[in-house]
Amino acid sequence: MKKSLTRKYDFGELKKESMDIESIPKGIRGRMKYVGIDLKRGSGSYVQIDHSSIYQTVSEYLKSLGVVVMSTIEAYEKFAWARDYFWKALRVDQDPYINLTRNYWRHGYFIYVPPKVKVIQPIQACFFVTLKGIAQPVHNIVIVDEDAELNLVTGCATMSNEGLHIGVSEFYVKKRAKLTFTMIHGWAPKFEVKPRTSVIVEDGGTYVSYYVNLYPVHDLDMYPTTYLYKSAKGYMTSVLLGRKNSFMDVGSKIEFLGEGSRGEIVSRSIIRDQAKIIMRGHLVGKAEKTRGHLECRSLLLSQQASVITIPQLESHVEGSELTHEAAIGRISEEQLYYLMAKGFTEEEAVSLIVRGFIEVGLTRLPPQVRIPLKSALRIIERLARG
Amino acid sequence: MLISNVLLRVKDLWVKVGDTLILKGINLTIGENEVHVLLGPNASGKSSLLMTIMGIPKFRVIRGEIIYRGIDITRLPPHKRAKMGIALAFQNPPKVDVRLSHLVDKLRSMYPHGKLMNNDLEIDYLLNRELYQGFSGGETKKVELYITMLQYPKLALLDEPDSGIDVESLTSIANFINKFIDHGTSMLIVTHLGNILNYLNKVDIAHVMINGKIVHTSRNPLNLFKLIYESGYSGLIKLVGVRDEKELN
Numbered sequence: 001m002k003k004s005l006t007r008k009y010d011f012g013e014l015k016k017e018s019m020d021i022e023s024i025p026k027g028i029r030g031r032m033k034y035v036g037i038d039l040k041r042g043s044g045s046y047v048q049i050d051h052s053s054i055y056q057t058v059s060e061y062l063k064s065l066g067v068v069v070m071s072t073i074e075a076y077e078k079f080a081w082a083r084d085y086f087w088k089a090l091r092v093d094q095d096p097y098i099n100l101t102r103n104y105w106r107h108g109y110f111i112y113v114p115p116k117v118k119v120i121q122p123i124q125a126c127f128f129v130t131l132k133g134i135a136q137p138v139h140n141i142v143i144v145d146e147d148a149e150l151n152l153v154t155g156c157a158t159m160s161n162e163g164l165h166i167g168v169s170e171f172y173v174k175k176r177a178k179l180t181f182t183m184i185h186g187w188a189p190k191f192e193v194k195p196r197t198s199v200i201v202e203d204g205g206t207y208v209s210y211y212v213n214l215y216p217v218h219d220l221d222m223y224p225t226t227y228l229y230k231s232a233k234g235y236m237t238s239v240l241l242g243r244k245n246s247f248m249d250v251g252s253k254i255e256f257l258g259e260g261s262r263g264e265i266v267s268r269s270i271i272r273d274q275a276k277i278i279m280r281g282h283l284v285g286k287a288e289k290t291r292g293h294l295e296c297r298s299l300l301l302s303q304q305a306s307v308i309t310i311p312q313l314e315s316h317v318e319g320s321e322l323t324h325e326a327a328i329g330r331i332s333e334e335q336l337y338y339l340m341a342k343g344f345t346e347e348e349a350v351s352l353i354v355r356g357f358i359e360v361g362l363t364r365l366p367p368q369v370r371i372p373l374k375s376a377l378r379i380i381e382r383l384a385r386g
Numbered sequence: 387m388l389i390s391n392v393l394l395r396v397k398d399l400w401v402k403v404g405d406t407l408i409l410k411g412i413n414l415t416i417g418e419n420e421v422h423v424l425l426g427p428n429a430s431g432k433s434s435l436l437m438t439i440m441g442i443p444k445f446r447v448i449r450g451e452i453i454y455r456g457i458d459i460t461r462l463p464p465h466k467r468a469k470m471g472i473a474l475a476f477q478n479p480p481k482v483d484v485r486l487s488h489l490v491d492k493l494r495s496m497y498p499h500g501k502l503m504n505n506d507l508e509i510d511y512l513l514n515r516e517l518y519q520g521f522s523g524g525e526t527k528k529v530e531l532y533i534t535m536l537q538y539p540k541l542a543l544l545d546e547p548d549s550g551i552d553v554e555s556l557t558s559i560a561n562f563i564n565k566f567i568d569h570g571t572s573m574l575i576v577t578h579l580g581n582i583l584n585y586l587n588k589v590d591i592a593h594v595m596i597n598g599k600i601v602h603t604s605r606n607p608l609n610l611f612k613l614i615y616e617s618g619y620s621g622l623i624k625l626v627g628v629r630d631e632k633e634l635n
Contacts, residue, residue: 334480337442343468356484
């Protein structure tokens with residue numbers, strides 16, 4: 001597999017060039033905005049184009065508090081302590097794409113928030129592909145130290161129609177810390193996208209993630225896993241729009257390792273044209289007094305669209321209360337007629353239902369990260385009607 | 387007697403759902419500011435008449451016409467009729483994946499007059515819920531009525547606003563309807579048990595529908611309802627006489 005991928009895609013050379021915001025072409029910045037990245041906003045940014053980490057910044061204030069935003073390669077070279085966080089949440093042999101990323105490591109973001117520091121105005125990270133047929137294997141590391149807080153907004157976009165993006169991410173949420181992570185994907189019809197994410201949430205910590213996929217993609221598969229220790233909380237939401245010939249196999253997993261941990265996985269998919277989606281969800285109860293809920297719902301908007309929903313619950317101890325609900329449906333005539341009787345055209349009725357269907361989990365997020373997500377959901381509402 | 391301009395005229399209306407004939411030659415005229423009630427046993431076609439006036443596509447007009455404010459609307463889609471001032475409160479509205487507050491906002495911008503209206507139905511606590519999901523019977527009736535009246539209609543078609551609710555809800559629903567009656571909204575109200583009649587400020591005309599036909603029309607609705615209450619629809623039929631008895635069974 002590795003061999004064929006290295007033949008198929010150009011893994012390029014590791015590069016680092018610095019650009020200021022203004023010198024990033026307008027076309028690229030415009031596309032970044034679709035996936036929620038506005039470089040003029042935010043308290044810090046990391047931007048990578050192709051194999052080059054081009055822009056890393058953090059506000060003077062956060063810098064003075066010890067917040068770090070840089071390429072993982074730079075962090076690995078610069079800080080001995082940073083090395084302790086490499087390959088601890090993920091194993092290299094876990095998956096061929098992870099292995100590939102270790103061998104062809106092309107940057108990725110490294111973000112560190114020291115104890116008790118609260119980064120409320122989000123830090124942004126963006127991966128962009130401009131060259132046709134390249135592979136972009138990146139390794140990201142985020143550490144939110146004890147009692148600290150971080151709002152991290154990420155987005156991925158491309159100008160090329162074809163390529164491979166592998167995002168290997170290891171997130172560490174330390175004791176009583178909180179990480180809110182949003183990710184908006186806007187890839188292209190011939191892209192293969194392989195995020196590999198693992199999140200360790202220590203005692204009393206909280207991890208909230210929100211993932212949105214906007215555009216068609218050839219093959220997207222991801223299975224982010226969150227490990228919750230004592231009294232930790234994890235909430236993972238994904239909203240997927242499958243269009244054209246997209247194939248997506250997307251799931252989330254939470255392992256309840258510590259007593260009193262709680263978690264929830266909520267997924268929504270809207271599927272039209274010939275798109276196929278596999279939606280997975282997996283809760284694993286390994287400690288007492290844990291509670292988890294899994295909810296997967298799909299809305300099919302065409303005859304050729306298809307979905308498979310695979311919810312899994314696994315309990316290894318007594319006192320781990322896990323539940324799930326899953327539903328697949330189409331918009332019923334009854335609902336359409338009802339809304340038409342209230343004065344909406346058929347098209348307006350469909351977007352109203354789509355909007356209602358995908359609007360989940362936003363209230364769990366701090367207001368600072370909601371803006372890009374809301375505009376992403378509006379894009380879905382518009383694209384879903386065809 | 388009320389002298390008013392004609393708002394709605396239904397002429398010799400025959401309607402099918404699938405292959406089944408549901409309405410068989412309905413004639414009905416509703417004037418401006420008039421309140422009509424439509425009585426009748428279960429499955430007599432009352433809801434179907436309302437759905438047809440609203441233009442729900444499932445109800446296929448095979449003969450006759452619907453004239454609203456002088457315009458033939460028989461073939462117009464429901465959203466156009468809604469914009470012209472017709473609104474329907476469904477008897478059993480479907481569960482919809484739309485948050486109530488979101489729908490209310492959209493309706494308010496679509497029908498700017500709706501801003502004038504106060505919400506006396508005490509449904510604020512339901513605003514963040516998805517439409518009719520997990521609502522009680524009374525909550526559903528109130529919300530559906532509220533949404534319908536947000537359109538500030540000239541003609542409100544209310545399908546059993548009084549069924550399956552407690553007395554307290556009935557009072558607040560009736561009070562809410564009364565505000566619109568006082569304001570001059572024309573109404574066609576379907577009621578199965580007639581509970582609501584005693585609470586409304588006025589009811590001008592009552593019709594009895596049986597087996598897809600309007601068999602009797604009265605300008606004394608309360609008396610008519612009393613008669614039905616005491617001797618049932620069969621008693622009414624005996625009393626008023628119906629030409630085609632066979633049709634009724």
